[in-house]
Amino acid sequence: MTTHTSKAVPTTIVRFAEIIPDWASSPDAREEGHHRAVYRYIGGSPDKEPKAALPGWEFANGIVMAPPGNGAPLHSHGFEEVFMVWEGAFEVFWVDPRDGETKNVELGRYDAIRMPPGVMRGYKNTGDEDGFLYYIHGRGAYEPPVFQGEGEGTAVENDSFVDPLTQVVRYDDCPKNFQVYHETSLPEGVRGIRRYIGHVGGELEGVGPPPSLSEGEFSFVINENRVGSGAPLHDHPDLEEAFIPLESDWTVFWTDERGDSHQAVLGPWDMCWAPAGVQRGFRNTGRGWGKLHVIQGQGGALPPAYDQDYSHLKN
Numbered sequence: 001m002t003t004h005t006s007k008a009v010p011t012t013i014v015r016f017a018e019i020i021p022d023w024a025s026s027p028d029a030r031e032e033g034h035h036r037a038v039y040r041y042i043g044g045s046p047d048k049e050p051k052a053a054l055p056g057w058e059f060a061n062g063i064v065m066a067p068p069g070n071g072a073p074l075h076s077h078g079f080e081e082v083f084m085v086w087e088g089a090f091e092v093f094w095v096d097p098r099d100g101e102t103k104n105v106e107l108g109r110y111d112a113i114r115m116p117p118g119v120m121r122g123y124k125n126t127g128d129e130d131g132f133l134y135y136i137h138g139r140g141a142y143e144p145p146v147f148q149g150e151g152e153g154t155a156v157e158n159d160s161f162v163d164p165l166t167q168v169v170r171y172d173d174c175p176k177n178f179q180v181y182h183e184t185s186l187p188e189g190v191r192g193i194r195r196y197i198g199h200v201g202g203e204l205e206g207v208g209p210p211p212s213l214s215e216g217e218f219s220f221v222i223n224e225n226r227v228g229s230g231a232p233l234h235d236h237p238d239l240e241e242a243f244i245p246l247e248s249d250w251t252v253f254w255t256d257e258r259g260d261s262h263q264a265v266l267g268p269w270d271m272c273w274a275p276a277g278v279q280r281g282f283r284n285t286g287r288g289w290g291k292l293h294v295i296q297g298q299g300g301a302l303p304p305a306y307d308q309d310y311s312h313l314k315n
């Protein structure tokens with residue numbers, strides 16, 4: 001029996017096409033070179049329109065559309081920030097606090113970088129087409145970014161400094177782990193999980209390739225399933241979770257507090273957000289292998305609480 005422990009917000013679908021882009025996220029967005037539109041799924045200033053679809057608890061996320069040559073100037077946050085390219089090519093740059101030099105990395109589709117708190121960072125679309133850069137913030141509650149020259153921001157300690165260059169995950173180098181969960185041995189459960197950051201709460205940790213980056217403020221993966229296969233009903237009693245198709249259509253399904261079943265079909269860049277205490281699952285309902293981005297709001301998740309027992313299955 002599922003106990004509903006949501007934060008007063010039930011499982012929610014956010015359609016990409018219904019998000020109002022914010023073309024004035026900061027004053028610089030009006031300047032040539034910094035034009036960009038922010039599409040916020042979760043988190044953002046509560047006092048400013050357009051508001052994000054959801055207010056934000058454990059994490060915030062969204063997509064930035066930047067025309068060629070445009071992007072965000074140097075700024076910092078007091079929490080972890082991940083960038084992942086969803087379309088096009090971007091340069092992410094930052095000031096190395098050890099020598100004051102600006103360093104950078106070029107990212108292609110589904111490549112990601114995790115920026116530690118406090119480091120001054122920015123990005124620019126280096127492609128020929130409009131580009132889309134996805135971000136996740138390690139805190140749901142809104143805090144305005146600190147732009148370079150505006151103030152101190154969060155201090156970066158030299159001795160505990162994490163070099164952003166060590167925090168790059170390339171899609172092609174992030175192996176698919178087909179053995180994270182018992183039920184992935186079922187034909188309808190075949191599921192390769194590219195674990196960018198952190199353990200996603202499997203019962204079979206230590207089997208198959210490990211996550212590319214160690215645990216942080218949140219965990220995320222790209223989950224790849226063949227048509228008709230997916231994850232069965234399960235709950236994460238300790239954290240919130242979101243699903244965003246990157247490729248193919250995906251059906252998400254869940255059970256509400258009354259025990260009624262629901263489902264919704266998501267296209268690319270639509271999002272389903274589920275609070276702790278809800279039995280939820282998904283399957284690929286497109287016509288070929290698909291990619292589903294899954295975010296968990298805390299590192300170090302416990303194994304899922306399943307609707308059915310799969311522990312007898314061997315991988």
Ligand SMILES: [Fe+2]
Nearest residue numbers: 234236241304
């Ligand atoms: Fe899950």
